[in-house]
Amino acid sequence: MSDESKISVCNLYKIFGENPQGALEKVRAGMGKAELQSETGHVLGLNNINVDMPTGKTTVIMGLSGSGKSTLIRHLNRLIEPTAGEVYVNGENILDYNEHRLRRLRQAEMSMVFQKFALLPHRTVLENAGMSWAIEGKNRKQYAEEATRWLNRVGLEGQGGQYPAQLSGGMQQRVGIARALTSNSDIMLMDEAFSALDPLIRTDMQDLLIELQDELSKTVVFITHDLDEALKLADHLVILKDGFVVQQGEPQDILLNPNDPYIEAFVSDINRARVLRVRSVMKVTSDTPQEIAGEVDANDTLESVIATSQGDTTKNYRVMRNGRQVGVLHMRDLVRALVPRVASDASGEWMLEK
Incomplete structure (x- = not known):
C-alpha cells in the first residue's frame, strides 16, 4: 500500500455461486467470465483487482453494466x-475487523451517497442530513447546527423543515451529499450518485462536487458508466470490463494513450478539445521561444486555447501555473492531440489515425 493511498485493494476476487472457492481455482488458471458461467454456473464479479486510491483525491471507477464497478x-x-x-x-485490512470495528468504519470513517437518494420520507431534510449523528444517539439539538451548515453549503438554505417528497430530484441528491458531509468522514463513496438526474441538474451536481x-479534499470513490462524467471528475480513473481492470491512471493519460481496443472504443467519441488540458500536450520547459502569442494556464482546456488562437496553428504559448512558466504549447502539438491514436501493430507502436 502506498503512503499516499487512503484505500488499497489488493488481489481482490469475488465469485457468486454455491462453490466460489472451487470456481476461484479456475479463474486463477485463466478462465474468463463467460466461460466460468457456462461451465460452472458461477458469476465472476471481480477478477484480481489491484487499485490504490489516493488520499484527498477523486477515484472514478467506470465501466458498462455488469463490469463489476458497483460490486467493487x-x-x-x-x-x-x-x-x-x-x-x-x-x-488496516478491513477484512480483519470485528463487527464493532466494522460498524465504526461505516459510521465515522466512510459515508455513502446512493443513486436513489435513500432519504427517509418521514424525516425532514434536516433530520436526514443529521442521520449519522442520530444513529450515534445524538438528538436533533446536537446535530442541527452541523447539518444546517452543510445543507446551506450545498445550496439548500432554508429547506431544513421540508420533507424529501417536497423536493426535486436534484435537491434530494443535495440532501444526500449534505448527509455524507455532516458525518465528517474522510471517505465518500458515491455509487452512480448522479445518474438518475436530468442532464442539466447532473452537470450542476458535478460542478458542486x-x-x-x-475546499475539503475528501477521498472520493465515484462510480459511473458515463465517460464524460468520469473524465470531468477523476483524479485517478479505473476502467473495468468483465470484472477486471483494463486500464487505470490519470484520465488525461488514458485518453491520449489507450492501451486496449476496449479503451479505444470508449474514448473514440469524446470531444477531446473539451476534455484535454494544456498540461497534457505542452512541452515541459522553462525556456521561452522568441515568438510567443501569449500565456495560457496549464489547466486550460484545448478548446479554450483554440478559441484564443482563433484556430491559428502557427502560434506558440507560454504555459503558466501559479505565476510560473512550466512549459510551452505549440499549436501544432495541440492539433495532433485532437486526433485519436490506435495501436499500429503487435509491437505496441502508435500512429495517428488517418
Missing part, C-alpha cells in the same frame, strides 16, 4: 465479502 465499491465498506484478496483503509473537493 461495496467491498470497500464490506457490504460484500470477497472470495479472496484484501482491502486496506488507512493501512468539484467545488467541494477543492
Whole structure:
C-alpha cells in the first residue's frame, strides 16, 4: 500500500455461486467470465483487482453494466465479502475487523451517497442530513447546527423543515451529499450518485462536487458508466470490463494513450478539445521561444486555447501555473492531440489515425 493511498485493494476476487472457492481455482488458471458461467454456473464479479486510491483525491471507477464497478465499491465498506484478496483503509485490512470495528468504519470513517437518494420520507431534510449523528444517539439539538451548515453549503438554505417528497430530484441528491458531509468522514463513496438526474441538474451536481473537493479534499470513490462524467471528475480513473481492470491512471493519460481496443472504443467519441488540458500536450520547459502569442494556464482546456488562437496553428504559448512558466504549447502539438491514436501493430507502436 502506498503512503499516499487512503484505500488499497489488493488481489481482490469475488465469485457468486454455491462453490466460489472451487470456481476461484479456475479463474486463477485463466478462465474468463463467460466461460466460468457456462461451465460452472458461477458469476465472476471481480477478477484480481489491484487499485490504490489516493488520499484527498477523486477515484472514478467506470465501466458498462455488469463490469463489476458497483460490486467493487461495496467491498470497500464490506457490504460484500470477497472470495479472496484484501482491502486496506488507512493501512488496516478491513477484512480483519470485528463487527464493532466494522460498524465504526461505516459510521465515522466512510459515508455513502446512493443513486436513489435513500432519504427517509418521514424525516425532514434536516433530520436526514443529521442521520449519522442520530444513529450515534445524538438528538436533533446536537446535530442541527452541523447539518444546517452543510445543507446551506450545498445550496439548500432554508429547506431544513421540508420533507424529501417536497423536493426535486436534484435537491434530494443535495440532501444526500449534505448527509455524507455532516458525518465528517474522510471517505465518500458515491455509487452512480448522479445518474438518475436530468442532464442539466447532473452537470450542476458535478460542478458542486468539484467545488467541494477543492475546499475539503475528501477521498472520493465515484462510480459511473458515463465517460464524460468520469473524465470531468477523476483524479485517478479505473476502467473495468468483465470484472477486471483494463486500464487505470490519470484520465488525461488514458485518453491520449489507450492501451486496449476496449479503451479505444470508449474514448473514440469524446470531444477531446473539451476534455484535454494544456498540461497534457505542452512541452515541459522553462525556456521561452522568441515568438510567443501569449500565456495560457496549464489547466486550460484545448478548446479554450483554440478559441484564443482563433484556430491559428502557427502560434506558440507560454504555459503558466501559479505565476510560473512550466512549459510551452505549440499549436501544432495541440492539433495532433485532437486526433485519436490506435495501436499500429503487435509491437505496441502508435500512429495517428488517418
